[in-house]
Amino acid sequence: MSFKTKMIPLAGAIAFAFAGTAAAQEMVVKIGHVGPVSGAIAHLGKDNELGAKMAIEDLNAKGVTIGGKKVKFELLAEDDGGDPKQGTTVAQKLVDAKVNGVIGHLNSGTTIPASKIYNDAGIPQISPSATAVPYTNQGFKGAFRVVANDGQLGGTLGRFAVQISKAKKIAVIDDKTAYGEGVAKEFIKGAKGKGAEVVATEHTTDKSNDFAAILTTIKAKQPDLIFFGGMDAVAGPMLKQMKALGINAKFMGGDGICTADLPKLAGDGIGEGQVVCAEAGGVLEAQKKISDDWKAAFKKKYGVQVQIYAPYVYDSVMVMVEAMKQAGSAEPAKYLPVLKKIKYRGVTGDIAFDDKGDIKDGTLTLYTYKGGQREILSVTK
Numbered sequence: 001m002s003f004k005t006k007m008i009p010l011a012g013a014i015a016f017a018f019a020g021t022a023a024a025q026e027m028v029v030k031i032g033h034v035g036p037v038s039g040a041i042a043h044l045g046k047d048n049e050l051g052a053k054m055a056i057e058d059l060n061a062k063g064v065t066i067g068g069k070k071v072k073f074e075l076l077a078e079d080d081g082g083d084p085k086q087g088t089t090v091a092q093k094l095v096d097a098k099v100n101g102v103i104g105h106l107n108s109g110t111t112i113p114a115s116k117i118y119n120d121a122g123i124p125q126i127s128p129s130a131t132a133v134p135y136t137n138q139g140f141k142g143a144f145r146v147v148a149n150d151g152q153l154g155g156t157l158g159r160f161a162v163q164i165s166k167a168k169k170i171a172v173i174d175d176k177t178a179y180g181e182g183v184a185k186e187f188i189k190g191a192k193g194k195g196a197e198v199v200a201t202e203h204t205t206d207k208s209n210d211f212a213a214i215l216t217t218i219k220a221k222q223p224d225l226i227f228f229g230g231m232d233a234v235a236g237p238m239l240k241q242m243k244a245l246g247i248n249a250k251f252m253g254g255d256g257i258c259t260a261d262l263p264k265l266a267g268d269g270i271g272e273g274q275v276v277c278a279e280a281g282g283v284l285e286a287q288k289k290i291s292d293d294w295k296a297a298f299k300k301k302y303g304v305q306v307q308i309y310a311p312y313v314y315d316s317v318m319v320m321v322e323a324m325k326q327a328g329s330a331e332p333a334k335y336l337p338v339l340k341k342i343k344y345r346g347v348t349g350d351i352a353f354d355d356k357g358d359i360k361d362g363t364l365t366l367y368t369y370k371g372g373q374r375e376i377l378s379v380t381k
Contacts, residue, residue: 027069029330031056031317032094034104034114036082040207040233041107043261043307048106048128049077050302051313059321067328073321080110082206091117099123100330103316106309107231107256108132108179115143124336126320128312131255131280132182136356142336144353146312146319147280148362150182153254156364156380157227157278158190165250165276167191167225171200171218173211173238175230180206183254184229191227199223206230209237215245223249231256236265243269255280259307263372275369281312282365282379283349294347315346 033052035045056075064071076097078090087110094102095117102118102125105111111130115138118125124142127135131150136143161167170191174184188198199221202214215238218226226242226249228235235257242251251274258277263270283291294314295306323339324330344351352360366377 025069027066027071027330028074029066029071029321029324030074030076030097030099031320032076032078032097032099032102032104033313034078034080034087034090034094034102034110035106036110037077037079039081039083041082041231044231044259044309045079045082045106047304047307047310048104048313050298050304051128051310052077052103052317054298054301054310055314055317059317064321064325066324066330071330080105080114082107082110084109084113087111087114088117090114094118095121095123100324100332101125101320103128103313103320105130107177108135108182109177111135112138112178115140118142123332124320124339126316128316129255129280129309130179132178133186134178134182136358140357141340142332142357144339144357144359146316146348146351146359147255147309148364149280149358150179150186150254152362153278153280153364154183154186154188154229155190156366157252157254157276158187158192158196159194160276160366161187161191161225161227161250161252162194162196165225165252167196167223167250169199169221169223169225170196171202171221171223171226171249172198173202173204173214173218173226173228173230175206175208175228175234176203177206177230179254179256180229180231182229183256184227187227187229187252187254204230204234206234208234211238211241212245215241215247219245219247225250225252228253228257232259232262232265236262236267236269239266239275240269243271251275253277255308258367258374260305260374261307263369270369270372272370273368276377277367279308279365279367280362281309281348282363284363284379287349291347311347315344315348315351318346319344319351
């Protein structure tokens with residue numbers, strides 16, 4: 001009896017020792033995500049956040065080892081409301097939380113000011129959707145994006161407007177944000193380069209919903225096509241008011257309007273094939289089944305369809321973690337050099353970065369809307 005009594009606490013001590021060793025071997029890696037989950041484009045921010053959540057859940061379910069240690073990934077999700085000031089506040093919050101990396105922000109206006117905070121702290125940042133050229137032109141070593149920039153996006157749309165849509169007279173509206181102004185500027189370059197005349201240039205804001213004055217001015221110029229640099233929350237009401245004013249011009253925009261929700265926001269203001277937009281990404285035919293399967297899994301898991309950039313968020317998390325695995329460390333200073341040279345095939349295609357942090361050989365997908373659904377026109381590089 002005495003022998004048995006002594007062995008019970010000994011066995012317990014051994015069990016505790018093994019448990020302690022296992023706990024010591026497990027490492028927590030914090031990944032930050034920032035997007036606007038409140039405000040006018042909350043539907044896009046939530047889409048991005050779900051992409052990050054799916055990636056973290058998949059990684060933890062699979063089991064990942066970095067430098068010989070089992071890793072538990074934690075997602076620290078923050079809301080920037082699409083506001084630059086709020087964006088810098090939550091960026092500092094993530095720095096203070098000592099995250100190992102950041103995925104975000106969604107729009108360029110919040111991504112650019114936040115990037116300085118991450119850079120100063122030495123934390124790598126991958127934006128899944130910010131397209132403004134200045135983001136990666138700042139010389140920050142840890143700033144990356146997995147989508148094409150506005151130079152490619154706006155330029156392609158400008159050329160399409162003239163060569164395919166046969167537009168000769170074009171009006172341009174932007175929302176005065178870093179993204180809206182940037183993509184509009186590049187569109188004008190592309191359109192003028194192909195011989196189009198810009199007959200009107202107007203401005204609104206990313207919170208406006210009354211466009212009667214600027215649309216009346218534009219109507220008098222009789223454009224063949226109106227380009228809008230901004231987001232779907234503004235483009236939807238703008239299309240409604242164009243119809244009310246009897247403006248029958250084609251309507252074009254960048255990735256900000258190229259969402260699943262645009263038909264709902266525009267109502268009967270969106271005509272069949274009237275709208276052409278571009279997503280700053282896209283998969284070529286060889287990758288299409290992988291992309292489609294992922295989107296189906298996303299819808300099954302969360303009960304909603306992908307708006308636009310959730311798969312790019314997913315890949316951003318995965319490529320960051322792949323760099324950590326290859327480096328054998330989740331410390332930013334150690335995995336950053338690997339991230340700069342990474343070659344990774346994700347659900348959105350092949351990912352590798354140039355010296356600035358832009359994606360190499362980024363694709364663009366041109367869409368129109370028919371029957372209330374997005375319809376692919378072409379995928380191009």
